[in-house]
Amino acid sequence: MSAAPVGWRERYALARRALRQVFGIPDFERYCEHMRERHPGAPRLSEREFHALAIDRRYGASKPRCC
Amino acid sequence: MNKLGSMLVWGVVALLGAVAFGALALGRGESVNAVWLVTAALCTYFIAFRFYSKFIAEKVLRVDDLRPTPAVRHNDGLDYVPTNKWVLYGHHFAAIAGAGPLVGPVLAAQMGYLPGTLWILAGVVVAGAVQDYIVLFVSVRRDGKSLGQMIKMELGPVPGGLALVGVLAIMIIILAVLALVVVKALTASPWGLFTIAATIPIALIMGIYMRLIRPGKVGEASAIGVVLLLIALVYGRTVADDPTWGPLFTLTGPSLAWALILYGGIAASLPVWLMLAPRDYLSTFLKVGTVVALAIGIYVVAPKLAMPRTTLFIDGSGPVFSGKLFPFLFITIACGAVSGFHSLISSGTTPKMVEKESHMRLIGFGGMLTESFVAVMAMTAACVLDPGVYFAMNAPAAVLGTTAANAAQVISGWGFTITPDMITATATDIGEKTILSRAGGAPTLAVGMAQILATAVGGKAMMAIWYHFAILFEALFILTAVDAGTRAGRFMIQDMLGHAYKPLGDTEFLPGNLLATVLCVAAWGYFLYQGVVDPLGGINTLWQLFGVGNQMLAGIALLLCTSVLVKMKRERYVWVTLVPTAWLLITTLTAGVQKIFSPDPKIGFLALANKFAAASADGKILAPAKTATDMQRVIFNNYLDAVVCSLFVLLVVAMCVFALKICLTAYRQAQPTAVELPPRAQGATS
Numbered sequence: 001m002s003a004a005p006v007g008w009r010e011r012y013a014l015a016r017r018a019l020r021q022v023f024g025i026p027d028f029e030r031y032c033e034h035m036r037e038r039h040p041g042a043p044r045l046s047e048r049e050f051h052a053l054a055i056d057r058r059y060g061a062s063k064p065r066c067c
Numbered sequence: 068m069n070k071l072g073s074m075l076v077w078g079v080v081a082l083l084g085a086v087a088f089g090a091l092a093l094g095r096g097e098s099v100n101a102v103w104l105v106t107a108a109l110c111t112y113f114i115a116f117r118f119y120s121k122f123i124a125e126k127v128l129r130v131d132d133l134r135p136t137p138a139v140r141h142n143d144g145l146d147y148v149p150t151n152k153w154v155l156y157g158h159h160f161a162a163i164a165g166a167g168p169l170v171g172p173v174l175a176a177q178m179g180y181l182p183g184t185l186w187i188l189a190g191v192v193v194a195g196a197v198q199d200y201i202v203l204f205v206s207v208r209r210d211g212k213s214l215g216q217m218i219k220m221e222l223g224p225v226p227g228g229l230a231l232v233g234v235l236a237i238m239i240i241i242l243a244v245l246a247l248v249v250v251k252a253l254t255a256s257p258w259g260l261f262t263i264a265a266t267i268p269i270a271l272i273m274g275i276y277m278r279l280i281r282p283g284k285v286g287e288a289s290a291i292g293v294v295l296l297l298i299a300l301v302y303g304r305t306v307a308d309d310p311t312w313g314p315l316f317t318l319t320g321p322s323l324a325w326a327l328i329l330y331g332g333i334a335a336s337l338p339v340w341l342m343l344a345p346r347d348y349l350s351t352f353l354k355v356g357t358v359v360a361l362a363i364g365i366y367v368v369a370p371k372l373a374m375p376r377t378t379l380f381i382d383g384s385g386p387v388f389s390g391k392l393f394p395f396l397f398i399t400i401a402c403g404a405v406s407g408f409h410s411l412i413s414s415g416t417t418p419k420m421v422e423k424e425s426h427m428r429l430i431g432f433g434g435m436l437t438e439s440f441v442a443v444m445a446m447t448a449a450c451v452l453d454p455g456v457y458f459a460m461n462a463p464a465a466v467l468g469t470t471a472a473n474a475a476q477v478i479s480g481w482g483f484t485i486t487p488d489m490i491t492a493t494a495t496d497i498g499e500k501t502i503l504s505r506a507g508g509a510p511t512l513a514v515g516m517a518q519i520l521a522t523a524v525g526g527k528a529m530m531a532i533w534y535h536f537a538i539l540f541e542a543l544f545i546l547t548a549v550d551a552g553t554r555a556g557r558f559m560i561q562d563m564l565g566h567a568y569k570p571l572g573d574t575e576f577l578p579g580n581l582l583a584t585v586l587c588v589a590a591w592g593y594f595l596y597q598g599v600v601d602p603l604g605g606i607n608t609l610w611q612l613f614g615v616g617n618q619m620l621a622g623i624a625l626l627l628c629t630s631v632l633v634k635m636k637r638e639r640y641v642w643v644t645l646v647p648t649a650w651l652l653i654t655t656l657t658a659g660v661q662k663i664f665s666p667d668p669k670i671g672f673l674a675l676a677n678k679f680a681a682a683s684a685d686g687k688i689l690a691p692a693k694t695a696t697d698m699q700r701v702i703f704n705n706y707l708d709a710v711v712c713s714l715f716v717l718l719v720v721a722m723c724v725f726a727l728k729i730c731l732t733a734y735r736q737a738q739p740t741a742v743e744l745p746p747r748a749q750g751a752t753s
Contacts, residue, residue, distance in 0.1 A: 021150055022157035023351050024416075025285040034144030051283035052340070054145060058416075059339035059347070059551070 026054030077117060084110025091376075092181065098371045101447045104180065105365055108188060108443040112436040115192040120200065120432040127632070127640040128204050130424035134746050137211040138420050147211075149422035152429050159417045159434040161351050163199070163409050164358070166245055166545050167402025167617075168442035170508030174610060175399045176449040176457065177387040179377035182396055183446055190397075190404025191439035194647030198621055199409045200431035201628040201644060206414040207421050208743045214414045218627055220742050221634065226725040230623055233718045234411070235559045236711065237616035239587070241408070242552045243594035244609045245545045246331070250323045250599055251507035251606065252538050257307035257316035258498055259535055260323075263542045264316070265299035266346065267330075273345035285348055292349045300535055304498060320599040327549070328592035334546075335553035335584055343550050350544040357540050361444050361516060368522045374450035374457065379482070386462035387506060388607050389669040390661065397654040398614030403442025405651065407620025409435065445508075448515030455485025456493050456502070460511045463604035464504045465691055474503055498531030506606045509545075513537035556587035597704050602691030608708060615659050615712060619719045622651040626726040634733040634741035652719065659716040663709045672712065676705035 020027045028047050035044050045053065087107035090099055124130050141147040150158070175183035206212055209220065215234065219227025253260045269292050277288040306312045318326070334342055383391035388399060402408070413431060421427055449457060458478045459467065467474040471487040478485050494502045497514060505511070517533035525533070558574065560583040565572015571579040598605025625648040632641050665671030668678045682689045683698045692698045733740050 018151065018154045020285075021148075021154045022161065022355075023285075023348060024158060024161075025348070026145075026283060028283055030148070031144045034142070038142070038144075048282040052278065055278075055340045055344050057146065059343050059554075 024058060026051055026058070077114070080110050080113050084114065091184070098373060099376075100369055101365055101372050101451055102369045104184060104372065104447055104450075105362075105443060108184070108440060111188045111192065112440065115196070116428075116433060116436060119192060120196070120428045123197065123200065123432070123643060124425065124428045127637060127643050128201070129637075130204070130427065131746065132423045132425050134208075134424055134744075136207055136421045136424065137418060138422055140210075141419075146416075147419045150420040152422065152426035155417065155420050155422075155426065156430045156434055156437075157355075158420070159412070159430050160437050161355060162412050162415075162417070163406075163434060164354060164438050164441055165402070165548055166248060166509070166541060167406060167408070168438055169445045169512055169541060170248060170610070171400040171403060171614070172442050172446035173449040173508040173511045174387050174461070174506075174606070175396055176374060176446060177378065177385045177461065178381045178392060178396060179375050180372055180446060180450040181376045182381065182392055183400055184443065186396055186400055187404045187439055187442050187446065190400070191435060194621070194625070194651065195403075195405035195409075195439065196432045196435040197643060197647055198405060198407075198625050198628065199413050199435040200427060201631075202410045202624055203413040203418055203421070203427050203431035204424070205628060205631050206418040207424065207427065208741075210744055211418040212414065214410050214624060214627070217414065218623070221627060221630055222722075222725050222729055226722055229718055229721060231559065231563075233616075233620060233623065233715070235556065235563075236714060237407070237613075237620055238552055238556050238559075239590045240594065240609065240613045240616050240711070242331075242549055242556070242591035243598065244606070244613045245548055245552075246324070246327050246591065246595045247598045247605055247609055248507040248509050249327065249542050249545050250320055250595070251505055251604075252509040252513075252542060253318070253323055254320045254505075255317055255501070256499055256538075257313050258303040258531075259538045259542070260316045260318060261303045261306045261312075262296075262299050262535055262539050263546070265303075266296065266349070266539075266543055266546070267342070269295045269299070270342045270346040270349065273349065274341040277345060278340045288345060289348050289352055292345065293352065296349070296539070300532065300539060303535060304531065307498070321596070324592075324596050324599045328588055328595065330546075331549050331553050331592070332584060332588045334550040335557060335588070336580075339554075343547070343554075346543070347547050347551070350540075350547050353540045354544055357516075357537075358441055358444070360520065361448070362440075364516075364519045364523045365444065365447055368519050370447075370451040370519055370522070372447070372450045373452060374454050378454075383670075386458065386466045388611060389667075390611075390658070394654040394658040394661070395611065398611060398618055398658045400442065401614045401617040401621075403439050403445075405618065405621045405647065406438075407617045407622070407624055409438075410620065410624035445512055448512050448519060450515075451518060452511065452515050453485065453489070454483040455479070455489065456514070457511060458483060459485065459490050459493075460502050460504070460514065461506045462504065463506060463602065463607070465602045465604075467503055469503065471501075471503070496527065496530045497534035499534075504604065506604045508606075509538060509541045513541070553584065553587050553591075556590075557583040560586050597700075611658070611662060612708060612711060615655055615662065616715050618651050618655040619659075619715045622648060622655060622719050623722050625651065626722055630726050630729045630733070631741055633730045634739060635743075636733075636739045638734060652723065655719065656716060659712050662712050663716075672705045672709035676702045676709070679705070 017027060028050050031050055035042060084107055087103045087110060090103040091107055138147045138149040142149060172183050205217060209217055215227055215231050218230045253263060273288040273292045277285055281287060306316060381392045383389060388395060455478050459474050467477050471490040475485050475487040475490055494500060497517060513534050516537040517530050520533045521530040561572055561574060561579060564583060570576055573579055594609060598609045625644050629641060629644040629648055632644060661670055663672055666674050668675040679689060679698055679702045688698060692701055
């Protein structure tokens with residue numbers, strides 16, 4: 001959420017990203033960005049692997065749901 | 068905004084709120100418009116957020132945006148992600164809002180709309196939002212640790228262990244009571260049951276789609292899911308009217324209870340991506356969508372509140388739950404005013420996503436205010452119903468009998484005029500055979516919502532669809548909670564079993580997994596079954612047990628917050644957490660002790676057990692029991708309920724003692740002793 005949106009395309013991308021975060025949907029684009037910025041050259045998960053891992057992590061651990 | 072403008076705006080908000088409260092509390096004779104109720108709530112929230120949460124942030128907690136949060140320190144693009152504050156507020160709200168704020172206010176509406184509403188508003192500002200916010204703050208300052216870990220760190224290992232036992236016990240009661248709400252809503256309702264049953268294959272299709280066919284396309288999968296769900300919803304009426312399929316989906320309470328127990332066991336053993344994750348997405352979309360639709364609906368339709376301000380039942384003689392306004396109103400409405408369970412969410416995923424400390428005010432405090440708003444809307448939906456219809460739906464069969472004629476007579480006797488025709492007409496409108504004795508909140512709320520939404524869209528013809536949509540929306544996230552809760556309970560049981568016999572604690576060890584799952588399902592299943600066969604409705608007992616447990620957990624979380632404030636040497640402001648702690652302890656201990664020891668068999672577990680034991684010794688059989696075995700079961704169950712209730716009471720008293728000791732020690736120290744991360748901790752790990 002750093003740079004201010006310029007065109008509608010960016011706005012749409014930002015809105016999609018925000019909605020993903022609200023509903024807790026794993027964000028592969030954000031992961032790729034993160035890996036590019038922080039760990040350039042490091043091995044990366046494929047989209048399929050990333051989603052599998054993210055869903056299992058989100059729901060796998062003993063997380064109670066609210067009443 | 069300049070200072071004068073700000074004063075003007077907040078002056079107007081305060082004035083509007085005062086006028087709204089005036090309309091609610093003082094209007095004589097004529098019924099009050101629901102818009103006043105909702106407006107009074109919104110003004111309270113805005114003012115509390117603007118002034119009280121700011122005070123807590125700046126003076127009490129002294130949040131510091133220069134301190135790196137866990138999300139910044141461990142940013143891994145996956146679990147720890149610095150998140151925009153509005154986005155995280157939405158995420159946090161979606162995580163805390165469940166069935167709780169929808170059920171409690173509906174039950175409390177038997178005392179009229181005013182007592183419940185005042186408690187929801189006062190409770191959330193003074194206790195609920197403060198708890199959620201400070202627990203979130205404490206967790207962020209401790210690298211996103213969970214409530215159990217923090218109690219262990221700040222209060223010691225024994226309180227930490229006790230808290231875990233308490234959380235497990237509360238979770239089992241929550242699962243039982245939520246499942247009971249679903250059973251009450253779906254008993255003898257083929258349309259409803261078909262729609263809910265359809266969510267299982269729909270979730271499986273979505274799960275396979277987003278895992279194997281188009282990995283990660285949650286949006287596409289959810290769109291498919293929503294369309295299939297709407298088809299199932301509309302088609303449900305055809306199924307219900309079908310001579311072959313209709314009876315197949317018409318189940319009794321006990322068979323539904325067994326179906327749910329079986330479902331819970333199987334669902335919790337499947338891989339998470341297959342059913343839990345897709346259904347959770349579906350239910351979150353529906354949840355947020357429905358809450359927004361209801362808020363708009365109330366303002367567009369502007370219905371009148373049909374329920375009186377207060378009813379005669381504040382004296383404790385109410386048919387929905389027994390017990391006087393004090394203390395029982397305060398444990399009946401837990402979520403929406405203050406909910407201990409939130410302390411687990413506020414110390415779960417949310418603290419790992421906070422970008423700056425100053426954001427927590429909106430996320431923690433604001434998120435809880437929003438949940439409270441859901442509770443106010445549930446109260447509104449229950450109170451726009453004709454009171455006669457409300458009591459027909461919520462009083463148990465033991466009071467109303469099983470025919471509309473009988474029920475109408477009993478309810479009219481309380482002073483709420485209703486004819487048998489009105490009862491049957493309401494059932495026909497919503498596409499059901501009967502509305503009698505459907506306690507548990509969901510059906511009442513669904514009728515209220517259907518009334519509001521059908522006035523806005525579709526008229527009377529759409530009422531049955533709206534009703535079943537509302538049931539679907541509630542049942543969907545309750546089933547998700549049952550699934551996720553059974554898993555969480557299994558992990559906790561495995562953790563405890565591991566202390567007794569090491570291999571059982573290994574989550575990869577299949578027999579250990581199965582044993583823990585069976586134990587967890589058996590535990591909540593037992594309470595569920597007991598609630599279903601209880602002729603007094605079950606909700607009467609279980610919801611109050613849940614309320615006591617949930618408020619006790621809130622008390623424990625607030626004791627932790629109080630200890631942390633003292634350890635931070637902010638004793639001056641300790642009243643911020645001490646006042647709600649004291650209030651929770653007073654109400655829940657009074658309620659807990661009354662539930663155990665009250666000589667009135669309608670309230671006290673022991674009194675009821677003794678009454679049945681005495682009759683049993685004389686060889687008599689008391690209604691609702693039909694056989695001597697029934698008698699023994701009533702006796703045993705009431706002793707069991709008394710034991711669970713005592714466990715909660717003892718637990719919270721013990722926590723009080725531990726917290727007091729820690730506070731006194733910390734108070735004598737000249738330096739802060741809180742175990743926080745140092746303010747400028749660097750060292751990103753990824």
